[in-house]
Amino acid sequence: MLPDSTARIAVLLSVGQHPLTARPRRADQDARALELALQLPGVEVLPVHAGELNDQNETALRSYLGMGASALKLLPAAEGEDVLPLLQQGLRDLQPDLVLCGKRAEHGESSGLMPYLLAQSLGWPVISGLVEIERLEAGHATVLQALPRGQRRRLRVTLPAVLAMDDAAPAARQSAFGPARRGVLEVEQMVAVAEQGLANLNNLSVLNWQFQPARKRPKRLKIIKATSARDRFKAAAAKAESSGGQVLQGLTPDAAAETILKMLREEGVMNSTHGD
Amino acid sequence: MLNLVLPLLIGVALLLAVIGAVRRIRLWRNGRPSPVALMAGLAAMPRRYLVDLHHVVGRDKYISNTHVATAGGFVLAAVLAILVHGLQLDSRILAWGLLLATAVMFCGAVFVARRRIDPPARLSKGPWMRLPKSLLAFASGFFLLTLPVAGLVPAQLGGMLVGLLLLALVIWGLGELFFGMTWGGPMKHAFAGALHLAFHRRPERFGGGRSTGLKPLNLDDSNAPLGVEKPADFTWNQLLGFDACVQCGRCEAMCPAFAAGQPLNPKKLIQDMVVGLAGGNDAAYAGSPYPGKAVGEHQGNPFSAIIAREGQGLVDAETLWSCTTCRACVEECPMMIEHVDAIVDMRRHLTLERGQTPNKGAEVIENLIATDNPNGFDPQSRMHWAADLALPVLAEVKRTDVLLWLGDGAFDMRNQRSLRALVKLLRAANVDFAVLGNEERDSGDVARRLGDEATFQSLAKRNIATLDQYSFRSIVTCDPHSFHVLKNEYGDLGGQYVVYHHTTYLNQLRQVGKLQFSQYKGGRVTYHDPCYLGRYNGEYQAPRDLLAAAGVTVVEMERSGFRSRCCGGGGGAPITDIPGQQRIPDMRMADIRETGADLVAVGCPQCTAMLEGVVEPRAEVLDIAEILANALQESEVHS
Secondary structure, eight states, X not given: OOTTSOEEEEEEOOEEEOTTTOOEEEOHHHHHHHHHHHHXXXXXXXXXXXXXXXXXXXXXXXXXXTTTOSEEEEEEOOTTOOOHHHHHHHHHHHOOSEEEEOSSOSSTTOOSOHHHHHHHHHTOOEEEEEEEEEEEETTEEEEEEEOGGGOEEEEEEESSEXXXXXXXXXXXXXXXXXHHHHOEEEEOOOHHHHHHHHHTOOHHHHHTOOOOOOOOOOOOOOOOOOOSHHHHHHHHHSOOOOOSXXXXXXXXXXXXXXXXXXXXXXHTSSOHHHHO | OHHHHHHHHHHHHHHHHHHHHHHHHHHHTTSBOOOOOHHHHHHHHHHIIIIIIHHHHTTSHHHHHHXXXXXXXXXXXXXXXXXXXXXXXXXHHHHHHHHHHHXXXXXXXXXXXXXXXXXXXXXXXXXXXXHHHHHHXXXXXXXXXXXXXXXXXXXXXXXXXXXXHHHHHHHHHXXXXXXXXXXXXXXXXXXXXXXXXXXXXXXXXXXXXXXXSOOOOOSSOTTSOSXXXXXXXXXXXXXXHHHTOOOOOHHHHHOHHHHTTOSOOHHHHXXXXXXXXXXXXXXXXXXXXXXXXXXXXXXXXXXXXXXXXXSOOSSOHHHXXXXXXXXXXXXXXXXXXXXXXXXXXXXXXXXXXXXXXXXXXXXXXXXXXXXXXXTOOOGGGTTGGGTTTOOOBHHHHOEEEEEEEOOGGGGOHHHHHHHHHHHHHHHHTTOOEEEOGGGOOOOSHHHHXXXXXXXXXXXXXXXXXXXXXXXXXEEEESOHHHHHIIIIISGGGTOOOOEEEHHHHHHHHHHTTSOOBOOOOSSOEEEOOOTTXXXXXXXXXHHHHXXXXXXXXXXXXXXXXXXXXXXXXXXXXXXXXXXXXXXXXXXXXXXHHHTTOSEEEEOOHHHHHHHHTSOSSOOEEEEHHHHHHHHXXXXXXXX
C-alpha cells in the first residue's frame, strides 16, 4: 500500500436474524463493523455479502445500504453453501487493506470460526474483539481490542488483516429507507469458485442438523456479601480474581496432563477415585 | 389637480400590485403539483371566508368584530375608490357609499390600533404595529377626498397644502394596502389568505367537515421525494398556505411545546417557511422566537435544505421533533394553516432520507420493523395479560360483532387494567366481541408521526390483510391513536372500517340501556380530552355523557374540549424527548390541580402513562372504562 493512497476497507455483511421473531435483519455485529468503517475519514468502504439473494434477504441487505454505503458487492451462493471459498476469492480480487466482520453469524452454523478460517486461507493476521480503529497508516493499523469488564488493549497490526468486531463497538447508525432503496446490489458471479464451494457443500445440509433457539448458559450464582453501595459496585466491576494459578512452561505433554488432572481433582470437577 | 393625480396614483398602485401578485404566484409555483378544483375552489372561497374562517376568528369576539368592520370596509372602499377616484365616475351614490365604507373601515382600524397599544405577547410587532396607522391613513385620506365628490364641501376647499397632505395619506394607504398586499407587507394575508381558502389542500375541512389523517407518500414512485427536504418540496398550495399567516400567534398561545420551553413556536415555524419560499433570513421576524433560539441566525431559499446537513439552515431539527402533533395550532388557526402536515413532511425527510430520528426514535422504528411493536416485546406475548379471560380470538371464531383492538397498551401493565375493565363492561352488556390476539400489530401511528412512512405503510398493509380475513361489524379500541389511524388513515391504503373509541361505543350501549351504573360517591372529578379523540375526531360528548351517567359531575379545566392541552405523549414526543424548561404532563397536571379534582378521567393509554408519570401528590388517573367498571351495577354483572 502506498502511503498516500486511500485505504480500502472491505466489510463482510451477513443476513442476521432477530432473536425474538427470527426475521431477517442486518446482523448487529456486522452493522457495527460497517458503522466503524463509515466513520473512518478518507477510506474507501467496500461492503461485501456472500450468500443467497431472495426477497427477505434483500430487505436485510438493503438496510446496510440505508446506513450510507452506496453499493454492496454480492457474491451469490446457494442456501447452505460454504461461503469461505467465495469470500476468499472475492477478497483476493478486491485487495482490501482491512477486512472488518462480525465475530459470529446470527444464524446457521454460527461457529464464530469464519474470521479465523478466512485469515488463515488468506495468510493475514486476525484480531477479534475489535472496538475501535485508532489510526491507519501505510502498512499498519493501531486498533483497540475489547477485554472483559470494559478493559481495552491497544494493538498494532500489519496490514492487510482481518478484524472481527466486539459487541462493545459503537452501535450502528439508523438505517434510512431512501438510501436503502437507491443503493445498488452488485452481483458478481464467480463460477470457478462457486463450483468449488458447491463441491464441499456445507456439512449442515449433509448432516441434516436440527436447529433450535440457543439458550443462555446458566451463570454461577454470585452471592454478594457487600453491605454498602460502594462494595457492591466494586464486586460488580472487579476483575475476576485468579488466585493460586501457575504458569506451566516447557513441560512434557504427560506432565502437563498430570498437572491438569490434579487441578481438576482439587476443584472437585473429577472424582479422585474414578480418575485413577 | 387631484383629478389628474388620483387616477394615476390608483393606477400605478394597482399595476404594482398585479406585478407583485404575479411574482408571488411564481414563488408558490416552485412547489410540487397538487391537484385542486380551481374554479370550484374560487367559487367556494367567499363562503369559506365568511363562514368557516369567521367561525374560528369569532372565538375572539373583539377581533372578529374589528375584522368585519376593517376588512369589509376596506374591500368596499377599495372597489368604490377605484370607481370614484380611479375612473372618476361622477356619482353621488357611489361617493356616499365610499364615505360610508371608509367610515366603517376607520372605526375598525381604531379598534385594531387599540389592540396594538399594549399587544399580547403572541402578536408579532414590527410591520404589524404600522398596519393600524396605515389603515387609518387609507380610510381617512379617501374619506376626506370623497367629501367634495359627495357634494358635502366645495371642491376648492382647503387649497394646496391640504391637498398635498391628503395625497400623502392616500399614498401611504395605497402603499400598504395595494402595493404591500402582494409585495410581502402585513396585508399579504388578505391576498394569500383568500387564495389559500380557495385552494386549500384539505377542502373537506370547510362546511363543518373534518380532515385530520396524514396524507400518504407514494412509495412506489422511486422519483417522488420522500418528504420535504427544501421548501420547493412542499406542494404549491402548502406554500400558499404558509403565506396566508397573519402572525396572530393563537397557535403559539396554544402550543404545549412552546409553553414547556421546547424550541418550537408554530407561528415562527410558518414564518420560517415563508422565509424559505421567498428566500432570505429570519432577521425581520418580530414575534416570539423559538424558546432558547436567537432570531436572525437562520436563512434559506426555496431550493436549499431546510435542515442543513452542516451549519445553520432554515430550521433546526429539534424544532420539528418538539411537536406532539396535538393539533392545537391547527384547530386555533384562523387561516386554517396545516402546521402538523408540514412538520410531519419535514420529519419524513429526516427519517426516510437521513436516518436522523433523534434519541430513542431509531430503536423504536427498528423494533416496529422487527417485532411489530415499539418496545420490542415478543409479539407472541401480546395476549399474556388476558390469560385468564378466555377472550374469543378471531382466528378461531372467524366472525364477530365487535373487534376489540387492543393496541400496544396490551404490553403495558398499567393499560392492561384499563383493558380488563373494558372487557368487563363489554361482557356485562352481552356484546359479541373478539380480539385478533397475536395477529394484531402496532397500528403504525408512532412510526408515521416519527416520519417513517415506509414502516407505517408496511404495518398498515399487513394489518389490513389480516383484517380482510375476518368478518366483523365494527372495531372498538380504547386507544385514540389506533382509533384515528384505523378510522382516518387506513382508508388511503384500502382499509375501510367502522371504528369506535370505547367511550363512544360504551355510550351507545348505555343509551340503549345495556349498561347501568351506580352513582359515583367519590371526590371531585375532571376529564382530560385526548387530542386524538377530541381535536382529531371531534368526540367530546360521549366521555362526558358516560361520566354523567355514572353520577360524576365533571369540573371542567380551563382548557378542555377543543382547547384541551396535550399530555405530551403524542407524535412520538416522549421518544424523541427534546429538552425544555418544564415537562408538558406537569403543566397538564397543574391544570388538573387548579380544578381541585382528586380524580382525572382519561380515555387514552398514552395520556394515562404521561399523567401518571407526574410525581405525587397529584390527582389519581383512571381510564373512563375503569371508572365505569367500578360503577357497574351488580345486577348487570350477573345478568
